[in-house]
Amino acid sequence: MTTAPQESRPPAPDPARLFDVTGRVALVTGSTRGIGHALASGLVRAGATVVVNGRDPQVAEQVAAGLAALGPGRTVARAFDVTDPAAVEQAVAGLEADGYPVEILVNNTGMQQRAPFTEFSDADWARMLDVNLSSAFYVARSVARRMRDRGHGKIVNVLSVQSEVVRPGIAPYSATKGGLKMLTKGMCADLAGSGIQVNALGPGYFATELTAALVADAEFSRWVEGRTPAGRWGQVEDLVGALLFFASDASAFVNGQVLHVDGGMLSVL
Template identity: 65%
Template sequence: MSHPVFDVRGKVALVTGSSRGLGKAFAHGLAEAGCVVVLNGRDPAAVDETRRAMVRDTGATVLAEAFDVTDPDAVAAGLDRIERRAGPLDILVNNAGVQHRAPFTEFRTEDWHRILETNLSSAFLAGREAARRMTARGRGKIVNICSVQSELARPGIAPYTAAKGGLKMLTKGMCADLGPSGIQVNGLAPGYFDTELNAALVADDQFSAWIRTRTPAGRWGRAEDLVGTLLFLCSPASDFVNGQIVCVDGGMTSVL
């Protein structure tokens, strides 16, 4: 039996962008730990398909709420529905994200805005709505999914790096504002993970070889590598941890 300080059973957790990829893995881990999990995405069919599979795999209570996390009105209405259906929200995982790669001088303005809205503004909007409810109750956990790109840049993804760097500082700003109300806001920063978002990079033999050489662990990350850190940040074990960015990157950001 695990130590009770890590117990999240019965907690209501919303994971944005959780119909696939790392978001799905985060939601699955929370469901296995006994949370009531709310999945989110823009495509109702995809979200519900993931919900049905997750219920089948875990036996947990899993709900589907499809709404656009970049739309302030949709976020507010979505949070209201979630609390009516599942009860007070205890945990928010701001995971929604998108990537687009292009040389800086060729990056289209609309792609810049799409990346900022999806990766950064969505965390502000969902975080604000969740915090309004959590503040009244004097407790809550918010985990913003940052990235090694919150700290490091590489060619072709300048807007993504800007968004993830902004998310790092939003995390710290939220900590400053919300900490006195009993809310912990932290960031989880994955390194390079074998996901759909990185499929093109994984398929590139030269890049994959560089990742294995550059990372002390000698491999790409796997989704399950993130679940333990997420559970820590969502549990009472992290009640005095606030405004921190925890890198889960196989050591990449620690070495040259």
């Protein structure tokens, strides 16, 4: 009697190392302040080599030096305009040439501008599209071409709860974040077969220097705290664990997904 040969399977990964990003090169766009700075900080503390990005070279260098002191990861500064496709390609090629092949990309760059829909100008609409949506396309396209050749990579796009719901005065912002959500899924469809995982974080209402005026507005803060089951504003550190999941081998079979880090806001009416 003969028995069928057993299927050969690779050994199960060590659970203790699933979230390990030690030594991996991560580019975090818009990482000189706000959520991007917190995400870069988390990656450095987890042992990654983080490329700090902003438009001002001096600021990028200063932030990179400050983050490097957190260790054990390393940092390098690269100032370039993520809304300029030629500048993006030059910067990504330069990182490769300098020995920093991007293994983790965090598309964080974004802006917010509030105005009634009928009063939103053409110039402001175009700028918001460039900053919130086109920049992610340009950077991911350049990075993904090289990830594809290596057969692996992680791309994490930063969305918002406004990818799903909206308040008065932010229709263009929600449109760009909703577009980035679908770009995430489309990138998954095109890139998953090349060993690249493309996912997204959806922050709720977070206290940062960019939202300081809203946090200081007692009425608005009461609305946020009452609307959020957790009963508070998010703190930027709340995003780090979710990022490490998407940036590490822990999410090896997770693709095209959005993880909302919102204190439960989207779960309730």
